[in-house]
Amino acid sequence: MASKRSGSSSSAPRGRSGNPARxxxxxxxxxxxxxxxxxxxxxxxxxxxxxxxxxxxxxxxxxxxxxxxxxxxxxxxxxTPWNEYDIASVDPSSIEGVETFDNGTDHVTGEVDYPQNPPAGGPHNQAWLNCGVYTEVQEDEHAVHSLEHGAVWITYDADSLTDAEVERLREYVPGGYGLMSPYEGMDTPIAVSAWNAQLKLDSVDDSRIEEFFQAYWRSPDVPEPGASCTGAIDGPGRL
Incomplete structure (x- = not known):
């Protein structure tokens, strides 16, 4: 009896198209x-x-x-020296040797012939001197404007003081609202100035320097109390 043949001699692999193109x-x-x-x-x-x-x-x-x-x-x-003072903690009238003045507050251009030397108020440039310590002489007209804002300015005769004495003066300058610079033509080795007030001294160790700061630093009696002492003019020689 003949064996039963399959219906076809070959078949395409499962899962794959028998069409070559596909x-x-x-x-x-x-x-x-x-x-x-x-x-x-x-x-x-x-x-x-x-x-x-x-x-x-x-x-x-x-x-x-x-x-x-x-x-x-x-x-x-x-x-930067960062000591600060108590505002108006000393009565100015108790400090021996302080002179007071009656200077105006006009803004001007050009140089001003000040009645005090160094100046302690008066007409001044509209731009103030940024507070800080300077090793060179500054323009009066800018520094005076800083005094109007409540700053205290230490000036000194560079020929009258030693380097060590100048460093000692720096210790008095507060972190804000304080100026220090050499000054030409002074009649004393040191002067400390505020708006319409000034104290002249011979020694860097004079206790009245600190008393002056305690009396006049950031005084509420200046023409522009609380106005800024930064953001304006940086003079030459600023440390």
Missing amino acids: AAEAERLAKQRKSETVSAKAEYEENVRKRRRGIAAWWAVGSVAAVAVAALIAWSFIT
Whole structure:
């Protein structure tokens, strides 16, 4: 008896089209999807790396900025005297040798011939001298405007004092609303001036210097109490 033959001699592999064109197209699409997946993954990973590099860069910039700010603050503490005085804690009339005046408050341009030497008020430039310690002579017209805001100004004859004495004077200058600079043509080694008040002295260790600051520093009786002593003119030689 003859054996039973299969209905066909061959058959296409399961799950695969028997049409060669369709098989080729399917294979092409599969490769394309795989390529797109690889490209998308590579792009994602590159974006992650870029973000990480950006974050690292910002951390680096922030760290440098923080160090710079800290260094600036530290330098300011090192170079700037920060003592302050109690406002109007001493009666000016109790300080021996203080002279008082009656100067006007006009804003002017050009030089002013002041009646006091150094000046202790009067017409002045509309721009004030930023408070601080200066190693060079300053323009009267700017410094007088600072007095109008409540600053106290120490001036000294550089030829009459030693370097150590000049350093001792710096210790009196507060962190704000204080000026110090050499001055030419003085008749005493030291003068301490406020608006319409002045004290002339021979010694840097005279206790009246501190008393003068306690009486006149940031006085509420100046023409412009509380006005700024920064943000205007930096004269030559500022420390």
